Amino acid sequence: MYVFTKDDLQQNRPQKRRISGKGSRSFITKKRALFAVGLITLVLLGGIWLQKTSTAYAIVINGQQTAVFDSKSQAEQSIANFLKKKSQEIGKPVTTPDKIEIKKVQVEKKDRMFAGNTDKILSEQLSMLVPGAAIVIDGQEKLIVADKESAEKLIQKVKNSFTPQGKDLIVKKLDLKEKIQVAEKNVPVKEIIKEDQAFQLLTVGTEKLVTHIVESGESLWSIAKDNSMKVEDLEAANPQINPDKIQIGDEIKLVKAEPMLHVTAVAEYTEVKTVPFGVEVISDKNVLRGKETVKQDGKDGSKEFKYLLVQVNGQQIDKQFLDATVLSKPVNKVVVKGTKLVLASRGSGGSGQLMWPLRGSITSPFGYRHGEYHTGADIDGDIGDPVRAAEDGKVIYVGRDGNYGKLIKIDHGDGVQTWYAHLSAYEVSSGEKVARGDLIGRVGATGRAYGSHLHFEVRINGNAVNPLKYLD
Ligand SMILES: [Zn+2]
Incomplete structure (x- = not known):
């Protein structure tokens, strides 16, 4: 807005002083003439200003003057149009809590607005409210x-x-x-x-x-x-x-974020678990050792477990066990295992074969040699090599015995025994039960032995037989 001030008149003063310095005689007349000239200038300038400015209407938002219009209705219309346009854009009725006034002002014509140019100003200055939640x-x-x-x-x-x-x-x-x-x-x-x-x-x-x-x-x-x-x-x-x-x-x-809402959920959770079947072994003295027959197939059972879960925003914070119900009981597998040991010689088709107590070459077989009767088979080995039980049984002798040196005897039942001689060490004690393949002693050269080896004997009802016939 343009305001006419005293400064606009200042430019006349220096001129006045210059004239006043010319002489005192004509001073008063000249002063009057100058005053008249000044008055005319003032009137002329005022006339120009009045021609350039005129009454207009400003939109005043919360005391702040914004856009200026020629007429009051133009100003009112521009606000109404703006709110209408915004309402259409947003799809909801737009209102404003601001204090809007239309004030009469004097401004130059160039500072006035056209309705179309006000939108940007109003967008910036007017608070807009819409119905929401x-x-x-x-x-x-x-x-x-x-x-x-x-x-x-x-x-x-x-x-x-x-x-x-x-x-x-x-x-x-x-x-x-x-x-x-x-x-x-x-x-x-x-x-x-x-x-x-x-x-x-x-x-x-x-x-x-x-x-x-x-x-x-x-x-x-x-x-x-x-x-x-x-x-x-x-x-x-x-x-x-x-x-x-x-x-x-x-x-x-990197930020500790806390959700605004916490949802606590309590749920019952059911889990079905498999109960594996057991294996029941029935020993049968009338069935050959090594023979197994399935008398009954096993069947898994199932059990239902109920828990109470507590979650907060999906995170489990508690799990309580409620109860368990047996849905089906497992059925044990029943196996019949033969215990009868009848050593069948190789190739006869029988079972009950012995395991090699030590892997090695036969350095001296069973039978007559140099006029002597050899009651076992000598298997080559180094001192300390493991000697294993040829079959399940019970240790009945651990100790030194003349030519045998350190000797272990195992009884396998059904009249069958195995002997292990010339040992360097025992790994079992008398009376102990052993399984086929268990470590029982160490190869040595005790007793009447030339070099380390295992002297292995198989005795059936007290009689020494050729071990090679019964080894698998
Ligand atoms: Zn021997």
Whole structure:
């Protein structure tokens, strides 16, 4: 706006002084003439100003003058048009809480506005309200969304997302920890947030979760230092990690975000577990050793376990055992195992073959040699090599015996015994039960022996027989 001030008249003064310095005689007449000239100038200038300016109408928002129009109706119309246009854009009636006045002002014509140019000014200066809905959590207004319907939908979505699901789950209770209300009100257009943003804030607590991926050589301490954080704050933001055991690739949250809503879900969880069948062995003296027959097939049973799960925002915080029900009992497998040892010579098709007590070449076979009767087979071996039981049985002798040196005898029942001679060490004691293949002693050269070897005998009803016929 242009305002006519005293400064506009200043330019006349120096001229006055110059004239006044010419002489005192004509001073008064000249002064009068000059005054007249000044008055005429003033009137002329005022006339020009009046021609350039005129009465106009300004829109005043909260005391602040904004756009200026030729007529009052133009000013009123431009506001009305603006609000109408905004309402159409947003799809809701736009109102403003601002104090709007139309004031009469004097301005130059060039400063006036056309209705079309006012939109930008009004957008910047006018607060715009639309009907919306505030989500009020524990008495505090937390979020503003488009309307009541979307607020309620959003709350339901949060509840749904934290409802435990699965065919083995029955939800018993679903509670919101916070008291939640929806308040319909006129809200500033700029404060309305989108549904996905609102969902993130309600469930995570922050719109953008800043995380750090652990790299080689980093510790919780160094990550805290690099991000200007305290180690305790990092720990609080990451309750799932073990501070002493962070690993490369672990994701560390750099902000402790607290969800706005906490959904507590209580659900009954049913788990069916397999109960494996056992094996029952029945010994049968009438069946040859090594023979097994399945008398009954085994069948797994099943048991149902019920638990009560408590979750907060999908995280399990408690699991209580409720009860267990047997759905089906397991059926044991029954095996009949023969215990009768009848040594069948090789090739006769019988079972009950003996295991080699030591793997090695036969340095001296069973039978006559140099006029002497050799009652066993000599198997070559080094001192200390393991000697194993040729069959299940009971140790009946551990000790020195003349030419045999250190000797072990095992009784296998059904009149069968095996003897192990020239040993350097015993690994069993008399009376002990052994299984086929068990370590019983060590190869040696005790007694009448030339070089280390195992003298192995098989005795059936007290008579020495050729061991090679019964070894498998
Ligand atoms: Zn021998």
